[in-house]
Amino acid sequence: MKFSTRIAAVATTAAAALALSACGGAATDTSPGDGGSGDTAPIKIGIIADRTGATGDVGTPYNDGMLGYIDWINAKGGIKGHQIDADSNDYAYLVPRAEELYKKYVNDGAVAIQGWGTGDSEALRTKVAADKLPFMSASYAEPLTDPKQSAYNFVVAPTYSDQMRVALNWIAKDAGGKAEVAVFHNDSPFGLAPVADGQKWVTEKGLNLGYKAYPMPKTPNQVGLLTQAKSQGAKYIVIQNVSSPAAQVAKDIKAQGLDMKIVCLNWCSDELFIKTAGADNAEGHVMVQPFAPPTAEKPGHKVIDDYLKSKGSSLADKGLHYAQGWYTMDVMAKGIEKALDAGGELTGESIKKALESVSVDTGGVVGAGTVSFTADSHRGSTGTGIYEVKAGQMVELAANQTPES
């Protein structure tokens, strides 16, 4: 009978070996070569998206915008005849899952990565630098703009810290000099990103502002937090979180009859905030938003709107995060185009080099309109708009605000 055990063992091993070899095999390298006339190999890009996780409310339109751009440019014949072959997967805002996806993309021969959150961008920062893959994400954390710290990360919009500085400047002006500010932030690296820099700004600039940060609980109401802010005497609440919890704060302010003004940084400065809170509850709150909302009707919105209309939708339906995803992908595509122009093999390294001298006109949608990087700074733009909610619409109070303006 030992014999049959052995046969079984051999069979098992053979099956296991087969399974192993099926999983194995090096990734086929199909990166576009040196631009020979017949060379139209697709360009592989990996996209890490949050569609169902904690930030899925804004992650979904952002990801749709990216995919929309890719569909649009591929229909036009791609980048210099190369189709973009994008692999987009939902990681549900879970860092380990993002790492897993990243490994998969590297293995599939991606030449650039589009990420999403601060947590995953920070976690992958050293890896993208080591793997020499340009990485853009929807995280606008300050450390990601410094090539010395994050060689392959590119940030298209003003950082959270810059937005915070602009918000504090505006508050100081609006309050006539003296005010108490409460900062409600998502309890994560994303939420914490601008908190310390905001405190520094108040001290450095000698602003007469009280400044206190509160991590937001995952409860369906924020009354407890508002009570703390009230005892601090806060009249302004800066929110560094996504739209749904921020809208809850707006509702609770109204319900409690508090005299407080919300100043949202970019992830809750959107149509979703107004819709979720209700136009009445959102009225009068302020938004710092580097990406122009569709209602601002910038020239750069037209191309997106035309594309969406051809699909039976419109930018007004999709909202500003769609445009944000679209132009983030556009900046990367322009970098790839420039790298192809330069000749030679298209690699992460050549794209990085091209991006460091690229200047992309976004038709007024991102920051002051132009996104450009240099070898010393991966900060794409510094200007941000400030909007106020009036009758359910975002109305521009000031355009192109920088911390120093």
Place this chain on the structure above:
Amino acid sequence: MATATGIHHRTYRSELRLRHTKAEYFRLALMLVLLLAAPYVLDKYWLGIANVILISVIGAVGLNILVGFTGQISLGQGGFLAVGAFTSVIISDRAGVPVPISIAIAVLMTAAVGAFFGLPALRLKGLYLAIATLASQEIIMFVVRRWEWLTEGKGYLEVERLHVGGFQVERQMFEVQWYWILLALATLAVVVARNLFRTTLGRSFMAVRDQDIAAEAIGVNITRAKVTAFAVSSGFVGLAGALTAHYTETVTWERFTLDVSVLYLAMIIVGGLGSIAGAVYGAIFMGLLPALLTELVDVLGSSLPSLSDQLPALRNAVFGIAIIVFLLVEPRGLDRIWTRMKDYVRFWPFRY
């Protein structure tokens, strides 16, 4: 000696052996060949998954010592992983201690923290203990999220690439080099755990699990056994946590949430409670499940695009179904299924 009617022993020495049949040695050799061949056969992506599984093996073996062998249910796994991760990184990167030493300190530190949080086990059993360990998970999470000194206010820690003396893990060989390191440590963990249960201490753990009152009557010091079980188990978990930190090169609290505790419990339930091999099978099963699902969705994606949109939900659903199916069909897990398969072949044509 092994015959067609079963395994019979004529001496105590032969009964105490870890392996009784030639077939077992044969399988061990095959497994060794497979493990040694893996880095040459697998590509980087699958090797990366193998590395994550190897870390899970260490963690699952640790949890099984506590839950499966000592009967002390624990929901605090994520927290203990966090203790190991933070301790090792802070000691190695800030104090400049060599990584192997910092990992050893992390193991001891986690064992101490585990023993402390194991104290309620002296008074509590079952569900009550589960809630106490859930509290330990929450307390540790609270500390790593709120104590700013740990991450210097950044909310996460960056970890230097592993270097020991003159050896430095290099990018191109990252997964391969880590594979050897993790394989060695996982093997060590499995061998230590396997032998632990041939010692007085290990047997006292099992006595506590099976019948604590009787165990006390025959002279087992229950207090010591329970606290030691927490310490030993947490030591293994601390090792897994420290390795997670150095392997992934970032430490954030997000990696050690309650979900992770539940995932590890699922591993040992699916693999088989109270079996070291079971912990290994469970870690492999739970580690491969998401990756294989992703592959499946990729294959079916073209014909069923809605599937890839639902992938995270699908993963959770399959994860849940797997646990339910195991609890219904084979509560003793993969280990028991494997044993039954072997017995079927060995005793054929007899039933038993």
